[in-house]
Amino acid sequence: MTKETTNGQVQELYPESDAATKRDLEGLANSISQFCAAVHHVAERSTGSTTAGSATDWGFEQARGRRRSAQRRVMLEWAVAAALCVAALVPAVGFYREHAAQVRTAQQAQMLQQREADTALLDEVSSELSEAVPDSMRPLAEMDADYVSYQTTTGETGRKNGRN
């Protein structure tokens, strides 16, 4: 690539540049064209050293061998990954199952306790309800009983007085 071509390619990305920027871009284009020449040089030198033998020997067998080994490596990697997963999963599952059993037992014990507490509470409530007069109403009941006994007493006295 010539310096002018690179300069044109660089300048087209900066269409509205002033004279100073243009000079700066020319320097940049110069560096890039030298970079390009260097890459071409290195590539040519490398290609020249690798294809010195037969013109048709471009490494078909090598590439195929590498492809096969890469496929084998990928399969091996997956197999190792799967084995590691299984190795990690088995203790994890065991631990999980054990933990789950513990949790279940604890839950059952808690439920049993709760049920017993509920039963006791219900018994208490039903015993209170089955009483003739609840504790809270007892003063009223006593007053009522007093009144009834008073009325009975006064009634009998009146009747006795009437008869007399």
Added chain:
Amino acid sequence: MGGVFRSAGKLAIPPSRLFLCMEQIAASELTAPAREQAVLDLADFDEVVRLYRPRVFRFLLASLRDRDVAENLTQDCFLKAYLGRAHFRGDSSLSTWLMKIAMNLVRDHLRSKRMRFWTKTRETALDPIDVSDWVPDGRSSAEAELIARTQVQHVWQAVSELPAKQRSVFVLRFVEEMELKEIAELTGMNPSTVKTHLYRALAAVRESMGGKR
């Protein structure tokens, strides 16, 4: 090994001439006969390799900065092309198709390299000194030569620090001299996106060279 491809078919016109003609045809402008010709050209695979190997290798070398990896991926690129030649319909030029394979290989390589982050940096990786080993032509003074080498080192370093997409676009544009339209087709990006990537890459290189963004 060469016979495998030699037996694939013989062309009446020298293949090198056909390939050069094909190179000049923009991918999107390929007519039906040109497509047929592109597919036919693929028949002589040795010639395809001979013609396009330098370009593919250069792109891979500039993208990955590792001679051995570039060499291996160049071989892989042509192996893939050879194995997938039946799927080549001639929708794009042969060059574009091969460069697309090379780009995919670069992407896969970088991805697998990220996955194997524990792998040590290979000794074959080109350092800036190796690249600047190139002696610029037509320079008489030692000072000018030194300046040119330093500039190459700086650009090489700046390009190596670019994100993968920007680096690919930069290399395709400035090293391979491809048109923006071709790069867009190759990368599967919008032409304006290609231009944006190129602009950013250039801005980064410019900044690292001491210029403004």
